[in-house]
Amino acid sequence: MGNTVLVTGVARYVGARLATALAADPGIDRVIGVDTVPPTAFARSGGAQLEFRGIDLRSSDLAKVIGTADIDTVVHMTLLSGPARSRSALKEHNVIGTMQLLAACQRSATVSRVVVRSTTAVYGSSPADPAVFTEETEAAEPPATGYAKDAVEVEGHVRGFARRRPDVAVCTLRFANFMGPGVDSPLTRFFAQPVLPTVLGFDPRLQFVHEDDGVEVLRRAAGEDHPGTFNVAGEGVLMLSQCLRRAGRVAVPLPSPTFRVLGELARASGLLDFSPEHQALLTYGRAVDPSRLWAELGWTPTFSTADAFADFLARHR
């Protein structure tokens, strides 16, 4: 049975919550959290089974931890979209970090389960795509930039690992945008503003996963073998216009070239992370079919897309 779980990316909100939830699980003896900076929420909950290691995924320290700690399950969730560092640093963190981690897992004799947090951004957003993506759908225009492209590369490395180690159960979870009172992402920061720029003449479909459901999905994936790739999203979709009206925000529709330039300016000034893939999402939208995961887990999420957004608004009025 999986007794020792390694969680990467615990300094961030969902990672910290997952580590705490896993530590509370009686079936798990030990949870090792890894990140470059110590988590704040995590330190407070600090149970006896919870350890934190300040490790950069790109360093060889990680291989040492995996080699010595008899780790059974690895939950990899460091995929970053943050604007904090330069693009090359971000890519190195996302892709090189994953390669290092997978290399360490491949050498390990104890790791029997790997869970990777990916994103539905791997499908891109374009007018030539089907309305609803299933796990098999090929993107019409695969993401060529940023975070989404990193995610595509990370998934490629994960598939390669799964081929080389067929004895390890590899579960790739493609999450829709997280939404809820505790989430801090480019999208939640976008919705927290009083006046929002939108793309004139477009009303994208958006899909959210509530943070509680996201943590629960990760916890279940870390606790049992669910090999394969799965979409994770709350039931239903919300149009951007619906979100804005429910939030009582003022929309400022801008022609798409203006929207793009403003987005770049906001990004350069560090005000708001308005990456090109984010702009594509706010123009063409995206919806996925998560039914395969619900059938696999025999569980359905508590929050629909609309519920998750309502819960987010309850905090951000």
Add this chain to the structure above:
Amino acid sequence: MKDPLGFAFRRLGGQYEVDEFGFDAELTEALLEVLRPLYRCWFRVETAGLGNVPRGGGALVVANHSGALPLDALMLQVALHDEAGRTVRLLGADLVYRLPVLSHLARKSGHTLACPPDAGRLLGRGELVGVFPEGFRGIGKAFWHRYRLQRFGRDGVVATALRAGVPIVPCAIVGAEEIYPKLGDLGVAARVLGLPYLPVTPFFPWLGVLGLVPLPSKWLIGFGEPIRTDGYDPGDPRAAFELTDHVRETLQRQLRALRARRGPAFPLPALPRLAW
């Protein structure tokens, strides 16, 4: 509209539902309200063979496409909604989803991109799906090619219906050919604008915006007997070809018959007779 105040409150508060394709039933009702005068008074649309449209369950309506602007799609939607009591989910070109305004109005009124995954998904949910397999070849053809069915697209929507095992209802639309008689094509300007064609009609672009007023031709929309797909083997690639040919021939025959039944496109009103 029954409850305009409630409608306004729901719209402004965002308290309405859409499905995963973005279909907004409430907004669609309001949009159909706007189209109805065009349907009833301008084109005087008459329907035939409504009994051939299944009352429920998945089915694929295959129609001919014409008229430079897809008014035939809108009129088909009104006809099926008002007279057959069914919401049709049309499959459109990706150009529709690239254009501002049109893209979200198309999604909100229930339509989606013409691609096998979307078509299969809608048919699997028991929806009535409508398609114009001629695509731009049909809607952008010259006036002297009117009522001549063009080649069907390769996206294989007929094959999707075959896999889903749903019946195909051929639908002939007569009248849309005459709304914008396309005499020429501003090819270069169209390419600059990223459009498949830019028609020259007797009134456009000479009269500017006024040239966009469709001519009030007389329309007939006829639904043919459903073609069953369950006799074919979905695994056989030839089956899809055969079925496509069969549908195309049936539709062409139906189109010819309906055009003859309509008579002139612009029937003169009976002149008041002087009584002596």
